Amino acid sequence: MEKTTDNHLLKFCVEVILQVLKLTDNKIKQLREIGDLSGAEILEKDVIEKYEKLYGGLTGEGIKEFKEEELKGIREHIENIMIKNNLSKEYIESQVALREKLKGDSGAEVIKRFFQYEKKELEKTKYDLLEKVSKVLDEEERVSMLMKNAIQEEEQIEYIYQLQPIREKYRELESKIFKVQDKLDLLKKKLDSEWYYEIYGTVSKDEMLKTYNEVMKKD
Structure with a gap:
């Protein structure tokens, strides 16, 4: 089964990763503002680097090699990430839709x-x-x-x-x-x-x- 890079499942997975990266990036900024540089460094190493690789894997050239059934396997991993970060399916769906709406005219x-x-x-x-x-x-x-x-x-x-x-x-x-x-x-x-x-x-x-x-x- 061929995979297309604009399917909804892929967009959903990417959105989850972006939301985690955004939450973590904001937390790092807060830690730096209060002078907790070691805490910021830990988040950068343990969280940012991990999810940065996931984002690259879902948006890079390698994604073309994935089949639809493989993406469903990734979806299970993504759902665990959602639970861990208190992200609901409804929220992610709303953000996917908003991202599409603002495409080319967003922040x-x-x-x-x-x-x-x-x-x-x-x-x-x-x-x-x-x-x-x-x-x-x-x-x-x-x-x-x-x-x-x-x-x-x-x-x-x-x-x-x-x-x-x-x-x-x-x-x-x-x-x-x-x-x-x-x-x-x-x-x-x-x-x-x-x-x-x-x-x-x-x-x-x-x-x-x-x-x-x-x-x-x-x-």
Whole structure:
């Protein structure tokens, strides 16, 4: 029996996983707000990673290999997940319908575009920092060459003093680049994983923008 990727059973299973990921993501944010970083890390490792793999398995290319009867077997596992997370069948069905209704005009599109914009801005920041690093390295090479060609010891010492702030500047820029790269890696993961923005697929675009603007005003 052939399987189609738009059948209702598959959408139901995916919705359950997205709801669990959304609930867990909100819990992680709450834990971080109160400073419980270890609790947040435990949830990320024990829950997020597990359900992220499940989501990938239900939405990736491999799903094309599933037959309808195999999906029914997965459904049993999904039902256990629903019980564990207090998610009713009626609620999931309502969210599946809402996601279909808002498709192309939901909060998922807002968050995805935000991630893409932030990624673009960080890439620009990284490029600017690398340009500065290049200039610092050129200056270091210039002073190092002068020091190498200096005859008097006093001259060599003077160039050594000149090199210190140059190398400090390099370390400062290097640290900034590492931080920017970490943020870029996280954004790439969020965009590639998809669920980070798809969890908002049951929220309207207008509602998502309103919430975002309210948060920005508080900041």
